[in-house]
Amino acid sequence: MLTAFSGGDIRSAEAPLLDAGQGDALMQRAAHGLFGVALGLLREAGRGTYGATAVVLAGSGNNGADALYAGERLLRRGVGATAILTGDRVHAAALEAFTQAGGTSVRLADAPDIAALAAHAASADVLLDGILGTGASGGLRGPSADFVRAFDAAAGPRAARSTLVVACDLPSGIGVDTGRVDGPVLAADATVTFGAAKPGLLIGDGAVAAGELNVVDIGLDLSGFPPAARTLEGSDAAALLRLPGTHDQKYSRGVLGVAAGSARYPGAAALAVGAALATGVGMVRYLGPEAVAALVHQRNPEVVASTGPIAEAQSQAWLVGPGAVDDDDQRLRAVDAMASGLPVVVDAGALAAVPARVGPQVVLTPHAGELRELLAARGVDTERSEIEADPAHFARQAADITGATVLLKGYTSVVAAPSGALFVQADATPWLSTAGSGDTLSGIIGALAATLAEDDGAAGRVGVAPADLWAAIAAAGALIHGRAGRRAARSGPVVVSDLPGPIRAVVADLVEERRLAASP
Numbered sequence: 001m002l003t004a005f006s007g008g009d010i011r012s013a014e015a016p017l018l019d020a021g022q023g024d025a026l027m028q029r030a031a032h033g034l035f036g037v038a039l040g041l042l043r044e045a046g047r048g049t050y051g052a053t054a055v056v057l058a059g060s061g062n063n064g065a066d067a068l069y070a071g072e073r074l075l076r077r078g079v080g081a082t083a084i085l086t087g088d089r090v091h092a093a094a095l096e097a098f099t100q101a102g103g104t105s106v107r108l109a110d111a112p113d114i115a116a117l118a119a120h121a122a123s124a125d126v127l128l129d130g131i132l133g134t135g136a137s138g139g140l141r142g143p144s145a146d147f148v149r150a151f152d153a154a155a156g157p158r159a160a161r162s163t164l165v166v167a168c169d170l171p172s173g174i175g176v177d178t179g180r181v182d183g184p185v186l187a188a189d190a191t192v193t194f195g196a197a198k199p200g201l202l203i204g205d206g207a208v209a210a211g212e213l214n215v216v217d218i219g220l221d222l223s224g225f226p227p228a229a230r231t232l233e234g235s236d237a238a239a240l241l242r243l244p245g246t247h248d249q250k251y252s253r254g255v256l257g258v259a260a261g262s263a264r265y266p267g268a269a270a271l272a273v274g275a276a277l278a279t280g281v282g283m284v285r286y287l288g289p290e291a292v293a294a295l296v297h298q299r300n301p302e303v304v305a306s307t308g309p310i311a312e313a314q315s316q317a318w319l320v321g322p323g324a325v326d327d328d329d330q331r332l333r334a335v336d337a338m339a340s341g342l343p344v345v346v347d348a349g350a351l352a353a354v355p356a357r358v359g360p361q362v363v364l365t366p367h368a369g370e371l372r373e374l375l376a377a378r379g380v381d382t383e384r385s386e387i388e389a390d391p392a393h394f395a396r397q398a399a400d401i402t403g404a405t406v407l408l409k410g411y412t413s414v415v416a417a418p419s420g421a422l423f424v425q426a427d428a429t430p431w432l433s434t435a436g437s438g439d440t441l442s443g444i445i446g447a448l449a450a451t452l453a454e455d456d457g458a459a460g461r462v463g464v465a466p467a468d469l470w471a472a473i474a475a476a477g478a479l480i481h482g483r484a485g486r487r488a489a490r491s492g493p494v495v496v497s498d499l500p501g502p503i504r505a506v507v508a509d510l511v512e513e514r515r516l517a518a519s520p
């Protein structure tokens with residue numbers, strides 16, 4: 001599990017070490033970590049150090065100092081380095097060390113031509129971004145903002161540019177705790193963050209700008225601080241798989257009831273059911289129109305179908321809503337499922353049926369447009385673009401108002417528990433943004449919920465509080481869905497109806513990972 005702490009908590013954890021006179025030692029550890037990653041990237045790109053060039057962007061704070069000390073180390077390895085001092089102040093000792101090692105520097109405020117300076121930076125092999133770190137307030141402003149715009153214009157988009165950009169602690173321009181990007185941002189190939197990840201590096205636009213994330217231990221003790229966000233890794237999702245045992249039968253493994261699909265959108269039911277079966281479940285019971293059941297059966301004859309109400313179909317968990325629009329029976333099933341006290345995954349058409357207050361075992365899976373409607377129905381008016389800019393804030397607000405666990409879909413999937421716990425997954429690929437993709441995500445989460453509904457040890461296995469189990473399950477679902485999408489995309493555009501194969505393969509890999517971890 002990757003754990004992120006707020007910028008404020010990281011600074012609080014630094015305080016006792018600074019009081020003990022260890023500020024310089026911390027900074028040297030940070031600089032060494034940054035240097036190591038920059039060196040590794042240069043080597044990976046086949047550029048080595050002798051004859052290579054680096055530009056260090058150094059702001060007025062300690063972030064700039066870290067970058068200058070990393071630049072000093074590059075200079076000592078034979079890299080030619082220039083520093084661009086972006087603030088009106090600079091850490092004197094760090095600049096002195098950089099200069100002593102042979103580096104030259106220029107003040108951005110004195111530069112006659114920002115475009116020419118940006119073009120120089122865009123011709124370097126590596127750029128260290130030390131403009132802003134945890135001391136950032138708001139988006140980039142002033143000459144730093146102008147410089148980043150000019151650099152982007154000169155270097156081109158990240159995927160096409162030749163300069164390797166390594167962010168010091170975080171890409172300058174992102175919200176440390178939100179990932180919000182309100183102006184120009186220096187998108188990094190890699191980010192080297194110190195002490196622990198910050199939430200902004202995991203969420204939304206901040207996660208996109210961070211590139212590959214490296215966490216460098218600088219000796220901070222964060223044990224007394226609450227995690228601000230967590231990301232499940234494969235081993236965590238593997239711990240949440242309930243593997244069948246010798247005494248299991250189909251009912252004990254868990255039955256998922258699915259009330260999805262309608263005359264208008266029959267396919268959503270087939271997609272959700274296919275994904276649930278591929279994730280692994282004792283049985284799927286399908287409730288809905290006979291014509292939809294027939295379509296489900298074409299692909300999955302093992303499904304047990306009926307046209308009755310929720311009360312007549314015993315299940316361990318429910319999935320309601322995919323493709324269920326303009327269908328009173330499906331709406332009633334959604335309402336009954338949410339009132340049952342059982343875990344329920346609520347997607348698409350059923351989101352409008354969520355009552356005023358539910359419990360964390362009700363997992364809502366809206367995209368930003370659906371979340372906007374859910375909030376508007378509760379008196380919170382906002383724009384879809386605002387939700388996309390600050391997904392954690394709005395997912396949390398929805399979890400707080402409804403009492404449900406809320407998974408907000410997008411490039412990163414953000415899961416907010418009503419306890420305030422936050423999980424963020426960035427396992428997906430934009431190839432998954434295709435119709436029906438969300439139906440398969442809800443099927444995966446439904447299957448996990450059905451198999452774990454009566455498993456008292458599940459929260460402990462993944463190291464979360466019992467109340468946050470449903471959020472962890474939703475995050476694990478996003479991980480499996482995202483990895484399956486990536487796997488599918490290896491051989492071309494993702495076709496959602498083909499996703500069960502990759503889902504099974506991802507689950508098989510996770511089972512193997514768990515077996516290897518358990519064997520001595």
Ligand SMILES: NC(=O)C1=CN([C@@H]2O[C@H](COP(=O)(O)OP(=O)(O)OC[C@H]3O[C@@H](n4cnc5c(N)ncnc54)[C@H](OP(=O)(O)O)[C@@H]3O)[C@@H](O)[C@H]2O)[C@@H](O)CC1
Binds near residue numbers: 063064088089
């Ligand atoms: N503490 C430690 O021991 C350790 C800390 N570490 C490192 O220190 C970093 C935190 O350093 P920090 O606190 O000095 O803040 P930092 O982010 O460098 O700069 C803040 C300055 O930037 C400016 N500014 C603010 N907002 C702006 C904006 N939107 N647009 C433009 N400018 C803006 C503002 O300056 P002003 O504008 O007021 O002149 C402000 O003073 C941390 O990320 C890590 O890298 C590691 O070395 C480990 C040990």
Ligand SMILES: Nc1ncnc2c1ncn2[C@@H]1O[C@H](COP(=O)(O)OP(=O)(O)O)[C@@H](O)[C@H]1O
Binds near residue numbers: 431
């Ligand atoms: N740009 C993106 N990058 C990665 N994953 C994405 C992106 N856009 C959407 N997704 C994922 O694809 C799925 C889309 O779900 P949804 O919008 O509900 O589609 P549908 O309603 O057609 O089923 C979600 O799991 C979401 O996280």
Ligand SMILES: [K+]
Binds near residue numbers: 130131132170171172
């Ligand atoms: K930075």
